[in-house]
Amino acid sequence: MSNLTATEQIIDYIKENILNGNFEINSKLPSERKIAEEFNISRIPVRQAIEKLCEEGILKAVTYSSPIVQGFKKVNLFDHNSPFDKEDIQELYVEALRTRQLIESEAAKSAAINASRNEIKLIRNAYLKSIDELHKLYMGLLKECNNADLQFHQEIIKASHSPLFIQYYKLISKTIFSNQYFGFKYRTSLKNMIEDHNKIMSAIEQRDSNSAYSSMYNHLEDVIQLLDTKQT
Secondary structure: OOOOOHHHHHHHHHHHHHHOOOOOOOOEOOOHHHHHHHHOOOHHHHHHHHHHHHHOOOEEEEOOEEEEEOOOOOOOOOOOOOOOOOOOOHHHHHHHHHHHHHHHHHHHHHHHHHOOHHHHHHHHHHHHHHHHHHHHHHHOOHHHHOHHHHHHHHHHHHHOOOHHHHHHHHHOHHHHHHHHHHHHHOOOOOHHHHHHHHHHHHHHHOOOHHHHHHHHHHHHHHHHHHHOOOOO
């Protein structure tokens, strides 16, 4: 942070707090004075940071009041920067996610029952790494921030000890990668994702198969809701 200007530091601070859920969507941003006092700086760079974020649509200016947190704009799913550009493929991704939802929920349930201590350790290591890498999302490093998350899911599949689940995961590896990519790309907050991973991890460690199933099912349901074209 030492090489950033005060305004840039405030921009990063606000973005990070939106993504981790501290500054909730549709809530008022803390006052300029409060932010300035926290950083021990004048209100000028805070005001400049807020103006910049309002221009980007992350904040919404309100006359005579603190701006409203709007979050990060949901980008076009198939813009020119995406590695996937077929216009008719979005529905396929949602269908693939529904299949993954059924298989991975069962896999999480089986992992809670069958995973060895070493396999649980591997799952936890992937879980911790995924949390550490999530901060890259708000910097726009989409391709870099989904590797650990993918590994977390893969370790659970392996720990299920189901040859069918393991083989299925190998067969649709590219589809899974695209699910992860767009799941990150559409997110406006990391809070739910971190909570979801924590619930899955805790259920497996506690050998709670029913909770492992429901936690994984709900986690993938969140991704489905992000990508489903039928959602308004």
